[in-house]
Amino acid sequence: MNTQRKVIHVDMDAFFASVEQRDNPKYRGKPLVVGGSPEKRGAVAAASYEARQFGIHSAMPSRTAIQRCPHLIFAPPRFEIYREVSEQIRSIFKAYTDLVEPLSLDEAYLDVTINKQNQSSATVIAREIKKAILRKTKLTASAGVSVNKFLAKIASGMNKPDGLTVIQPAEAEPFIASLPIESFYGVGRATAAKMQALGILTGADLKQRSVEELSAHFGKVGWFYHQIARGIDERPVNPNRIRKSIGAETSFDPDIEGRAAMEQKLDAIAQEVQERIERHSANGRTITLKVKFADYRQITRSRTMQEYVSNKGQILGIAKELLRGVELEAEKVRLLGITLSNLDTEVDELGYKQMELDLPFEVKSHEVFHDIYNH
């Protein structure tokens, strides 16, 4: 029996920016970003390919962006439109399979192992989906086709924009071996630095390390790294996944100390949370601050608001307030994170949601749970 899965990852090209260029012919072919204006200390939510040539990317402060490209066009985001387009794309996916797992408005995994068109070639399906997206929305998407989510996602990023890349199982291993460590899913800047310090620069280096060694350095995610170094990723495409929280966190190397330094870092993290909230077009009512100390002890502090929160100022204000309640005396901190939960999207999808108490938690180092595998 053939148990090989067929997974497609579809990713819209420069989504928000492309929608703006589509709807405003005068923006076409020009460097454009969607986001807050530089005067208002805004940040870039999405950059057109023309803007990217100036080294402008999402999450960059708008002021930096305009310094790099003085004639940069700033378009305010129009989330209702993005949501509509997202719905159109999802209805195209649904013509092939109900196993669609949206990651955000512009990105989704599809499991087409069994599909409604009885099409045995996932590559043919990916091509048809790209065509249908272009016909219906006048926008381009890139697709990756492979045997699991990890490889499909890497594939979709390989020939952007308007790409279609297939990673066959036989090609997977040499391909992963040559992949630089920072391109691995789930490996952020701090983890990449730590990997490099351990002499792990590529997928090939990663593959040589035992699961014990990786777990010792990275906790439970170590196991996941060990798996993906071998091209193994058994996470199913989960159409019912309901996102319960949106967050961002940053590890520091070296550890940081002092409240002022931490508040400064929180500013950047809050910025990122806000961008992610926008990408998911969600609002939330609970803000959780996570602090991991140098000895891996971890605490969380949460607060639930009466009203939904979605802007950076509010998120940052509450996060700073929560930090004020944390004893920091002579403590070094290796990680800070902010998470927004109690999302309105959750209530939308299920129709209801059991609310939770904001219990302040303290977790010892060995109990710290890395949930990356579930994300």
Place this chain on the structure above:
Amino acid sequence: MKLVCAQSDLSSKLSLLSRIVPNNPTHPVLANVLLTAEESRLGLSVFDLSIGMQVWIPALVEETGTLTLPARLFSDIVSKLPSQEIQVETDELAVTLACGTGRYQMQGLSADEFPTLPILEEVAPLQVDTTVIADGLQATLFASSSDESKQILTGLHINASQEGLEMATTDGHRLAIAQFPEEIVSEAINVTVPARALRELERMLSRTGAKIEVRSDASQIVFELLSEQGIERLSCRLLDGQYPAYNQLVPRSFERQMTVSRQAFLSAVDRIAVLAARKNNIIRLRLDKASQNLFLAAEAPEFGSGEESVPAQISGDSIEIAFNVKYLSDGLKAMDSTDIQMELNSETMPAILSPISGQKMTYLIMPIQVRN
């Protein structure tokens, strides 16, 4: 060892003890119950290295001695024997039970292998009325978590100080606090005890009136009850880690308040629960200021819907709020007051149930947010 005891005494204690015996013990002797025959009494002990229990029954002891027997087998046999006298006699490690027309033989293990239960003799005990512990457990134990990933929440927090005794549990969706301001202690206690152990303690507390002595150190807690035959004991390893500072989660001011008959409220909740259970356990409450009525409703689209109304004294604007029906009935059942009050702010903020009279208790429930 040679003795005679009543089947009913032995059987009831063995069924209590066998709940603690581990299924897959790390050491074979932990699957056994320790028998200690002393003058006019037979002691029975089990220990799973976390929870230990020792109880006594009256016995006519001809020959003293100690031995361990497989707890489940022993308990199963004794439970089926007729309600008569049982003769217990040992020959080395072989045990013979004789009762009515039956004779049973079992092979035991030496008592020397059985680990010693913690006693904490050196710790000065806190003396509390059994009723205090029983009331506290009834008011809180049900709200502890069964989710092992948040270990500390699978326990019950005990805080005793000069400000009184407080017991609390939470599973992250609700919080139950029982307060005994009159139980003042000089040596503060601040521990989290596994709820599993306390459920066993609750079963031990059938007799009333007696005192219970509580001893604890950094890692253990021991409850001692004085029975006619001697000291009965439940010991337990404490849960590690800091219990969440729950008191700060209880709102101090409320925009809305309702006083209602507990029994009328509970009966209506129980009836609506039949329907709610068919769908998602959601019960909708409507506090209607104009008619001074509490309306309760549930709908399960494929099955049907239902509504109840209960007269209530309501202050503040009318509000609709939804809860998990089980959380609501658990709390109402745990209280013994004739009337209870419900205090709340909005449909997405915590609601508090508390009795008007009797045992002081605060029960906080997080609502369910429902799409319009």
